[in-house]
Amino acid sequence: MFNGLNMDLGALSLLSDAKTRSLSAENVDGAKGKGGMATEGRGLRCARDLGGRPWKVSPAVDIQSGETYELADIKGPGAIQQIWMTPTKSWRFSILRVYWDDEEIPSIETPIGDFFCSGWGGYAHLNSLAVCVNPGSAFNCYWVMPFRKRCRMTLENIGEEKMTLFYQINYILTKLPEDAAYLHAQFRRVNPLSYREVHTILDGVRGQGHYIGTYMAWQVNNTGWWGEGEIKFFLDGDGEFPTICGTGTEDYFCGSYNFDVGGQYREFTTPYSGLHQVIRPDGTYQSQQRFGMYRWHIMDPIRFEQDLRVTIQALGWRSGGRYLPLQDDIASVAYWYQKEPHAPFPKLPDRDSLEVI
Amino acid sequence: MYNGLNLSLGNLCLLSDAKSRSISAENFTGENGKGGMATEGTGAKCARDLGRGWKISPSVVIKAGQTFEIADIKGPGAIQQIWMTPSGNWRFSILRVYWDNEKTPSIECPVGDFFGMGWCKYAPLVSLPVCVNPGNAFNCYWEMPFRKHCRMTFENIADEDMVLYYQVNYTLTEVPEEAAYLHAQWRRSNPLPYKEDYTIIDGIKGKGHFVGTYLAWGVNNNGWWGEGEIKFFMDGDKQWPTICGTGTEDYFCGSYGFDVGGQYKEFTTPYAGMHQVIRPDGTYQSQTRFGLYRWHIMDPIRFEKDLRVTIQALGWQSYGRYLPLQDDIASVAFWYQKEPHAPFPKLPERNTLEVI
Numbered sequence: 001m002f003n004g005l006n007m008d009l010g011a012l013s014l015l016s017d018a019k020t021r022s023l024s025a026e027n028v029d030g031a032k033g034k035g036g037m038a039t040e041g042r043g044l045r046c047a048r049d050l051g052g053r054p055w056k057v058s059p060a061v062d063i064q065s066g067e068t069y070e071l072a073d074i075k076g077p078g079a080i081q082q083i084w085m086t087p088t089k090s091w092r093f094s095i096l097r098v099y100w101d102d103e104e105i106p107s108i109e110t111p112i113g114d115f116f117c118s119g120w121g122g123y124a125h126l127n128s129l130a131v132c133v134n135p136g137s138a139f140n141c142y143w144v145m146p147f148r149k150r151c152r153m154t155l156e157n158i159g160e161e162k163m164t165l166f167y168q169i170n171y172i173l174t175k176l177p178e179d180a181a182y183l184h185a186q187f188r189r190v191n192p193l194s195y196r197e198v199h200t201i202l203d204g205v206r207g208q209g210h211y212i213g214t215y216m217a218w219q220v221n222n223t224g225w226w227g228e229g230e231i232k233f234f235l236d237g238d239g240e241f242p243t244i245c246g247t248g249t250e251d252y253f254c255g256s257y258n259f260d261v262g263g264q265y266r267e268f269t270t271p272y273s274g275l276h277q278v279i280r281p282d283g284t285y286q287s288q289q290r291f292g293m294y295r296w297h298i299m300d301p302i303r304f305e306q307d308l309r310v311t312i313q314a315l316g317w318r319s320g321g322r323y324l325p326l327q328d329d330i331a332s333v334a335y336w337y338q339k340e341p342h343a344p345f346p347k348l349p350d351r352d353s354l355e356v357i
Numbered sequence: 358m359y360n361g362l363n364l365s366l367g368n369l370c371l372l373s374d375a376k377s378r379s380i381s382a383e384n385f386t387g388e389n390g391k392g393g394m395a396t397e398g399t400g401a402k403c404a405r406d407l408g409r410g411w412k413i414s415p416s417v418v419i420k421a422g423q424t425f426e427i428a429d430i431k432g433p434g435a436i437q438q439i440w441m442t443p444s445g446n447w448r449f450s451i452l453r454v455y456w457d458n459e460k461t462p463s464i465e466c467p468v469g470d471f472f473g474m475g476w477c478k479y480a481p482l483v484s485l486p487v488c489v490n491p492g493n494a495f496n497c498y499w500e501m502p503f504r505k506h507c508r509m510t511f512e513n514i515a516d517e518d519m520v521l522y523y524q525v526n527y528t529l530t531e532v533p534e535e536a537a538y539l540h541a542q543w544r545r546s547n548p549l550p551y552k553e554d555y556t557i558i559d560g561i562k563g564k565g566h567f568v569g570t571y572l573a574w575g576v577n578n579n580g581w582w583g584e585g586e587i588k589f590f591m592d593g594d595k596q597w598p599t600i601c602g603t604g605t606e607d608y609f610c611g612s613y614g615f616d617v618g619g620q621y622k623e624f625t626t627p628y629a630g631m632h633q634v635i636r637p638d639g640t641y642q643s644q645t646r647f648g649l650y651r652w653h654i655m656d657p658i659r660f661e662k663d664l665r666v667t668i669q670a671l672g673w674q675s676y677g678r679y680l681p682l683q684d685d686i687a688s689v690a691f692w693y694q695k696e697p698h699a700p701f702p703k704l705p706e707r708n709t710l711e712v713i
Contacts, residue, residue, distance in 0.1 A: 020566075
């Protein structure tokens with residue numbers, strides 16, 4: 001019988017023996033028949049005249065400054081199918097980590113905002129197959145995340161203020177096929193990019209897998225167009241030259257000619273890619289021109305056998321029709337699936353290096 | 358060879374021996390080579406100088422009180438897409454679908470609500486299984502497999518005749534053992550009794566999976582109305598559910614009152630949305646109303662034996678206390694299951710259906 005994985009609209013009629021479960025502050029371990037039983041929680045005071053439970057006694061958690069909250073600790077085999085959450089405070093100062101099958105170093109490590117393509121800390125609507133960001137701070141993802149033995153997910157609050165988190169993690173318990181791989185996501189930032197260097201989106205991947213997405217938070221530090229740079233995928237022993245080479249930044253994000261319509265940047269958000277965010281300077285304190293872009297390789301994942309490195313140039317224009325290597329503020333999240341073990345990630349930058357300034 | 362079911366963009370290159378057929382007023386039976394043959398129909402007068410082949414029968418008139426049979430298909434096969442545009446009052450047209458010669462329908466729902474338009478007013482809806490296009494174009498892409506037979510009817514319970522244009526696209530093919538049948542059930546509570554939960558679905562028996570909720574919600578108090586939690590009681594759960602939500606907007610994949618800058622903000626994504634916000638005009642259109650959907654496409658809620666789904670209606674009253682609301686709430690629950698299904702509650706009479 002159908003194992004309940006690899007869902008899409010076309011598979012929706014199929015029965016499966018998979019078990020559906022869900023984690024939230026109303027059922028923190030997902031146990032069957034144990035939802036909404038809390039007698040203490042953030043909502044207790046609000047429900048005091050209703051007699052407490054089952055009237056929304058524990059809909060959310062507070063995560064103290066410096067605390068790491070364990071969102072999930074699930075015994076497999078199974079797969080996460082959807083995550084919804086809405087975190088308060090700085091989205092760069094909440095760090096999401098996911099550990100598969102008791103591994104010691106996380107396979108996903110990224111600020112929460114960037115994981116949901118909202119690295120600049122402000123809302124922009126995003127309407128894609130894999131990620132949706134809904135008004136005004138509703139983070140949703142639909143990446144299928146299979147695991148065999150265990151899934152452990154944490155959120156660390158590295159801010160100086162207490163934050164509040166509403167969340168719901170929908171998953172199934174089912175058998176996994178041999179070829180199901182593990183989701184990985186890695187955050188990087190350079191600010192500014194050094195002159196004539198490329199921004200590295202991902203490097204050091206070891207193992208078999210496929211690259212499935214890029215999010216970029218890009219701030220320009222020069223006037224004029226900033227997206228001439230080419231993306232490059234170095235796979236399976238490629239040396240100086242990559243196997244896959246793009247033709248320009250907006251080209252990689254499935255746009256065209258500077259994302260320009262009538263002399264203005266034009267936002268778009270499609271199932272597969274988008275320039276979903278354009279932050280325009282206000283002439284006073286909000287002085288920076290910034291962009292949010294995503295490119296999901298859903299129909300066209302980039303498969304590798306042994307290793308992968310992904311880079312992008314930052315190129316604008318200077319006089320005489322010459323390329324100008326830019327020194328911009330660039331952050332990115334790389335998303336890929338691979339077999340475990342994965343190579344260790346670079347150390348996550350410290351808080352000051354994460355901050356949107 | 359590939360059976361032609363479970364379509365997605367990723368398997369579009371596959372060949373199949375499945376047969377494609379389509380029912381409309383230009384081909385009532387879907388028979389091959391029999392489209393556009395009508396000599397009488399709603400377009401006959403317009404084509405009087407052109408004759409047969411020139412859009413003689415593009416639609417049907419359904420008289421007040423009449424039940425029109427849209428489809429009567431011998432299986433095995435599956436409906437793959439439905440487009441229709443009904444005139445008249447969308448709460449007064451009842452869609453029913455019967456699988457494999459069953460006596461009680463598996464789908465019974467006012468047509469507007471089935472397509473997320475329970476308030477009988479257009480709002481754009483752009484999702485994977487349902488699209489509502491300007492200004493009353495109802496489309497659904499739910500796959501609906503059947504083994505022996507599919508019968509689909511449309512009852513006009515209004516006092517006026519209505520016009521229906523429609524197209525039902527389907528495939529004739531082998532259906533695998535694990536393919537289940539689509540079900541949709543409508544309910545309404547107006548108003549919800551004080552301190553009671555609203556029941557979206559109850560009494561499901563059998564194995565299946567819950568795949569979606571549409572809610573038409575009219576608020577009867579000032580302030581925010583969406584604190585209530587959704588609960589999925591499955592497979593013997595009693596007082597406590599297995600799955601418990603954290604708030605109404607949370608279930609619909611929104612956040613903090615769907616509020617951007619102090620205003621409700623509509624959105625419509627492949628999987629969820631608040632696609633409709635009806636704002637009072639200060640005179641006769643005096644009610645604030647919402648249309649919301651949540652499709653469980655990537656994350657269906659699977660059950661083995663039984664399922665009940667409820668949602669609380671909660672706002673705020675003084676001193677930070679929850680206020681149980683007495684709102685006008687209607688819903689459609691969508692799920693797949695093996696037949697036979699448990700009989701549905703009796704569809705309410707017309708006055709209870711009406712948007713007032």
